[in-house]
Amino acid sequence: MVTQVARKRWERILVGARIAAVLLACVFPFIVMLSVSLKPPGDETTYPPSLIPRRITFKNYADLFNPRLxxxxxxxxxxxxxxxxxxxxxxxxxxxxxxxxxxxxxxxxxxxxxxxxxxxxxxxxxxxxxxxxxxxxxxxxxxxxxxxxxxxxxxxxxxxxxxxxxxxxxxxxxxxxxxxxxxxxxxxxxxxxxxxxxxxxxxxxxxxxxxxxxxxxxxxxxxxxxxxxxxxxxxxxxxxxxxxxxxxxxxxxxxxxxxxxxxxxxxxxxxxxxxxxxxxxxxxxxxx
Amino acid sequence: MAPVLAATRRRGSSVSQREGRLAWALLAPSVILVGLVVVYPIISSIRMGFTHIPLDPAMPEEFVGLEQYSEIVHDPEFWLAIVRSLVHTAATVAGSTLLGLAVAVLMNREFAGRGIARGIVLMPYVAPLISLVFAWRYMFHPVYGFVNYWFVDILPIFSGPRDWVESPAFAMPMVILFDIWRYFPYAFLMILARLQSIPKTLYEAAEVDGAGSWAKFRHITMPELSFVLGSIVVLRWIWNFTKFDDVWLLSRNVVTVTVYAYLRAFQSFDLGQAAAISSLLALGLIASVSLYVKKVLRW
Incomplete structure (x- = not known):
């Protein structure tokens, strides 16, 4: 009985992990967009790439509203x-x-x-x-x-x-x-x-x-x-x-x-x- | 009542005739628009395929018979493009349908946040192509992209960084992967809707008979899904074979037959030859479309 319960639990965790993986694959490019859009120039081309910006800037968004740029x-x-x-x-x-x-x-x-x-x-x-x-x-x-x-x-x-x-x-x-x-x-x-x-x-x-x-x-x-x-x-x-x-x-x-x-x-x-x-x-x- | 009936007869129109005229009046704008933008071009492309069209619209067109078709079928680039299209279509149709099936089966159960999860799965499908293309080109950037970092530095699957955009050998897999990712939600949605209409009692009965989860999938789920899977495969085959923008925007180095036709039309300005290619593709697809509408789709 204990193993049965344990197996059910494992199954639930496994299903949860798979669903999480699918959702991550679906949103990942959107996370990339957000992450890169918050990076100042230079930081987006560093290697290895990182999702979390070292410095955050909103200048990229400000630039969008500047028709001269x-x-x-x-x-x-x-x-x-x-x-x-x-x-x-x-x-x-x-x-x-x-x-x-x-x-x-x-x-x-x-x-x-x-x-x-x-x-x-x-x-x-x-x-x-x-x-x-x-x-x-x-x-x-x-x-x-x-x-x-x-x-x-x-x-x-x-x-x-x-x-x-x-x-x-x-x-x-x-x-x-x-x-x-x-x-x-x-x-x-x-x-x-x-x-x-x-x-x-x-x-x-x-x-x-x-x-x-x-x-x-x-x-x-x-x-x-x-x-x-x-x-x-x-x-x-x-x-x-x-x-x-x-x-x-x-x-x-x-x-x-x-x-x-x-x-x-x-x-x-x-x-x-x-x-x-x-x-x-x-x-x-x-x-x- | 009698005078009314007489009046109708005098004008020579029954109720059903009046309904018919009204119906056509209501439908006229739709029929005209679809006729002008879709039907006329298809017919016209067949005519254009037999015509040499000079660059200057003032110059007369010239009927050249099968010359343009013969040029196309003797161009090895055309056949290479067809092969690329077939590879791209076969891989993306199979990939997106199977992934859609797997995710639909996975998510066809009760769990917290199921509604939100379904919305998230649909995001690749509904977001504007151009936004997705930029994100993917960044992820696959040969110098600082995530994909090379993961598969070269973290999991050493590749011996060195790959040029996913400029090298045709690697651009094709990227485009295929992109289209599988972008179109699996369509299969997912269609399959999930079907799964939810399968009666639970079928599974309960099978459990009583001692069926395991594979047996249940094989003997209950799959037969119920065969119709919807068929529709998805046919539709996606048609759409992916004639896909242009995804391929063109992701990499200029994957010349499928649609890219080939586009280049003919708008870079070589050979409209006649481009029309010949489109009409060949259209004829091939009309056959499958009519079969599809007749056999698979019910209005």
Whole structure:
């Protein structure tokens, strides 16, 4: 009996140790970011490397807010504008579309659903060349500027997020009892009135999840920003930081401070609302 | 009621026709956007593959038949890139799925702080790529990085420091490791959700029959998971094979087929050839995607 108890105890310790190891592996790069961002120049390149800074400085963070040293604020602002616009538009476009999928019967529904869902499996790299070419041609045909604008990025990211947004919202709308809608329609509500007055007020969690999902896609995207953005003052965070890194004029501490502040908005949004987000993630996964 | 019905008939639209029109109106913005940004480029890349596209957009395009495809398949660099992509994809799909499975099984039990632990496991997956890339490049720095310190000085596994970024032989393992680390939470999340829906009574019954933990895993857990594992492998295969940004940002010395296509398009400015490569990849993937949507995924 004693050995049985002892074995159970050992098992518990072993499981605990394994869980701790997994969690450490997941957060380690974030700890590295924090540690290096607090080190003064020189201390981050000493050997052997150490996680605990010998001296702590907040100068790297102060530098981020100094536009003459580092255009971080400008990139942050660009990313924020693009991501907020893409996420808001995702809600506006996906809510009516998802309602049609969830509640209306129409010819070609199966085809559209499959088509849109398949679309989300095509990575950007398969699309970027012909898409770039199409945008250039459109730009010349209409004589409006599209390359090097936020607009083209917003519309691109919006289209990328629609398949999963439609899917998540459609599934959520199906869980709303049809009787509520029917009684609203007996009271004289039209279909569009139902969406506005019944569906939207009852779908808070799903709307939040879709908004954050679209925000994350736009906030993190690199390839299309790489292809479409030219002017230094228009770069988004992933594009701008990658650019600075490759100039070799980077200072590790400053880059790590920037990395951490880039990660904070999406990671904290996600962790705070994980409950709502995971349902969407398991739907078929977030494509990054 | 009669006048209303008559009125409907006069306008020639039944309730279902009106619903159909409304549905299409509601869906129009989504369909147009996805059509323009995803569907049109895929079709267009097939056409572009047969066309020589001059640098100057004012110059006319020229139909060249299979010339660009033939150039590609005769370029040994292309085949090397395909091999690198296959190695990267096979290793990252297998690695991230198995690690996700192991961690899901490990964490499918009651313990203090389980909710927080789950959130932490998802961090590599939800954090911005660019932040993670900087941290990893620092950790793998050949001169003062943690990895060389651990595996050369502390545990003498390597005989000397490795150049994880500049040397292609070592950059590839770093990129693979990174993508396993970054994408295992996806497998973890999908598998954990499935594990939690397996009835506990199945395990209890097996215990009564004297089954050990391996037997329970082998005969209860695995059959229940086969469907979700299949979905993960197919999806990750598609996504990892067409991965560009992770590979490109971590090291310029791992030229997978997507990096190869990017260089063709935006460094050699050979859009036609790049489109030919994309359309070859797209055609290969359309086959697997349609199979996937039909067989595995249920809307």
């Amino acid at each position: 580092f255009p971080f604020m400008r990139y942050f602002q660009n990313s924020m504008v693009v991501a907020l616009a893409a996420a808001s538009l995702a809600i506006i476009v996906a809510v009516p579309g998802a309602y049609a999928f969830a509640r209306l019967k129409f010819a070609g529904r199966e085809l559209v659903q499959r088509g849109i869902l398949s679309a989300y499996m095509f990575s950007g790299v398969l699309l970027v060349v012909p898409y770039y070419r199409a945008v250039i041609r459109l730009q010349e045909a209409l004589s409006v500027q599209l390359v090097d604008t936020k607009l083209v990025l917003v519309l691109t990211y919006l289209a990328f997020t629609l398949p999963v947004s439609l899917y998540m919202l459609g599934n959520y709308f199906r869980t709303i009892p049809a009787e509520i809608e029917e009684s609203a329609m007996i009271d004289g509500c039209t279909r569009t009135g139902v969406i506005w007055r019944v569906i939207i007020p009852l779908s808070g969690p799903a709307l939040v999840a879709v908004f954050i999902y679209a925000f994350m896609i736009a906030w993190n995207e690199y390839l299309f920003a790489l292809v479409f953005l030219i002017s230094p003052e228009k770069l988004t965070l992933p594009r701008g930081l990658a650019e600075l890194f490759n100039t070799q004029h980077y200072i590790w501490g400053r880059m790590m401070a920037a990395s951490l502040l880039t990660a904070v908005p999406v990671v904290s949004l996600f962790l705070a609302l994980e409950r709502f987000m995971t349902a969407g993630l398991t739907v078929g996964g977030v494509k990054e």
